[in-house]
Amino acid sequence: MLIRISNFNIQLDEPEAQIAKRIGDFMGVSSSDLLGWEISRKAIDARKRSDVHFVCSVECELSDSAKPKLSAQVVAIESSSFAIEKPKVLTAKSSKDHIIVVGAGPAGLFAALALIEAGKEVTLLERGKPVETRMRDIGMLRSKGELNTESNVCFGEGGAGTYTDGKLYTRIKHPFVRFVMAEFVRFGAKKEILIEAHPHLGTDRLVSVIKNIRHYLIEQGVNYQFETRVDALLTSNGSVCGVRTASGEEIHAKAVVLAIGHSARDTFEHLQSLNISMEVKDFAVGVRTEHEQDWVNQCQFGSEAKNPALGAAEYSLTHQVPDAHLGKRGVFSFCMCPGGLIVPSPTEVGHMAINGMSNAKRSSPYANSGIVVQVTPVDIQRHGLSDDALSGIRLQRELERSTFEATQQAYAAPAMRIDEFINKKATGALAHSRFKPAAEAVDLWNIIPDWLAKPLAEGLQAFNRKMPGFVSEHANMLAIESRTSSPIRINRGEDMQSLNLKGLYPAGEGAGYAGGIVSAAVDGLKAAEKIINS
Secondary structure, three states: OEEEEEEEEEEOOOOHHHHHHHHHHHHOOOOOOEEEEEEEEEEEEOOOOOOOEEEEEEEEEEOOOOOOOOOOOEEEEOOOOOOOOOOHHHOOOOOOOEEEEEOOOHHHHHHHHHHHHOOOEEEEEOOOOOHHHHHHHHHHHHHHOOOOOOOOOOOOOOOHHHHOOOEOOOOOOOOHHHHHHHHHHHOOOOHHHHOEOOOEOOHHHHHHHHHHHHHHHHHHOOEEEOOOOEEEEEEEOOEEEEEEEOOOOEEEOOEEEEOOOOOOHHHHHHHHHOOOOEEEOOEEEEEEEEEEHHHHHHHHHHHHOOOOOOOOOOOOOEEEEEEOOOEEEEEEEEEEEOOOEEEEOOOOOOOOOEEEEOOOOOOOOEEEEEEEEEEOHHHHHHOOOOOOOOHHHHHHHHHHHHHHHOOOOOOOEEEEEHHHHHHOOOOOOOOOOOOOOOEEEOOHHHOOOHHHHHHHHHHHHHHHHHOOOOOOOOOEEEEEEOOOOOOEEEOEOOOOOEOOOEOEEEOOOOOOOOOOHHHHHHHHHHHHHHHHOO
16 A cells, blocks of 8 residues: 655654654554655755754555555555656657757757657757867866857757756646656666755766766667757748758758757847747846855754755745836846856857856855846837847847956956945955956946846845845855846747747747756657657
8 A cells, every 4th residue: 555645744863763653653553554665755844944844745655454544644646656657648659750859958858869769760969069078168268268159058968957057946837847857867867856846966967967868869879969050940831841050961851849048049040030930038137146155054044054964055036126117027036056156158259148057066165046137028129129039139148248348357257246236336345256267346237237237136135134144245246147048939839830830849948938957858858749749
């Protein structure tokens, strides 16, 4: 007999024998009837810093003679959460059509996985380099200020999410989510991601997982090509029929999965030239703050701040600022990286952007997070950037160009203490920062336009009320966090195809339908599902 107990509290250092006894007592069964138990969901409850503990779902195996006390919290189940099968919709065998997948981020990799295992012929084209080689190019940017425009934090195998902590948390509800997590475990991720409420792998571990997926795809017959940028779609009679690469090679296929990520601006420009149906969508821009991790731990966990069972603390902050045009404008934390570092993430020469990352152990003494302000199509129109689909990219570029030009050293990050930003008093003093190649003291009010800077300042003050000390002389804010999500949506129908180019399947974050590693992977699977079952 299988039983699931939900919302079961477990103390941080509670011995397993004591947990087992409490589980049995909770169900009203003897220890001899409890044949085994396992945590299937685990979250930290730190609402009361005097009582930080874990809230869990526990799955138990009982003897046939056991008579547990069932309730809303204790229910009988037919199968364990750990028994994850591949969705049948992805296993249908169909004609051996040739499918091109553009982009080896999570959407592209998972689309390729499903397609090759369903018997399709698959070519996977990635403009950047293999995931392990990307790290060397990112290292050259951090150490010497040398940007490789085709191999960086945004471009290359694994996508942008590989170098931003490997966060696997998602708010979407879809049957493919658990399968995506199980696939990560299949290719080398720790099993704990199946039970953690906020799972993450860390960049170092995700690199190994991505490499394992690549090796498997190649073994299965995927034509996997690096440093192969797609410069054009080939079309015939209103349908896509292949692609042309930067080398001039033409590759023909029955369908193209376009999983290009949020920074493939040249590809978006090509799509506009083909009159592909696209529109500007909401996105966000702002800064990245950097605090001491010990301070974050103390804020979140109180007296348990140093308990190793908890690890590096996170935070999630939101605030609504009154706005004359929108009613309310959102200001929120984004991609919070405990025990991490801030990294340069530009993709174009003469432009500067930043992002955050951390490794599996989250052992850096600093925490960082994007603090960003909502941008809408209404804002784009009001500030004279035109209202076509590429207008959000124009705003990003303007901010990134101003950011680059504000520093003396190429690809340094303009920085300002948070308290000085709030007080509009730039003294040139900075708290310590680990950013490379350099953090230079700059008045960020000269970079960020007032319509963004003012709500940003109000949001920071609201966050300081929630986490006293957030606005501090010991914390910096660095510019510019501009690549939070795609500013474009490639319009598609229920069949996942472009509204006006058949056979083109826009997928993932770049297409405007995902916001992280797992949601992008799910979207790639959804595109593959439609192709497999068409």
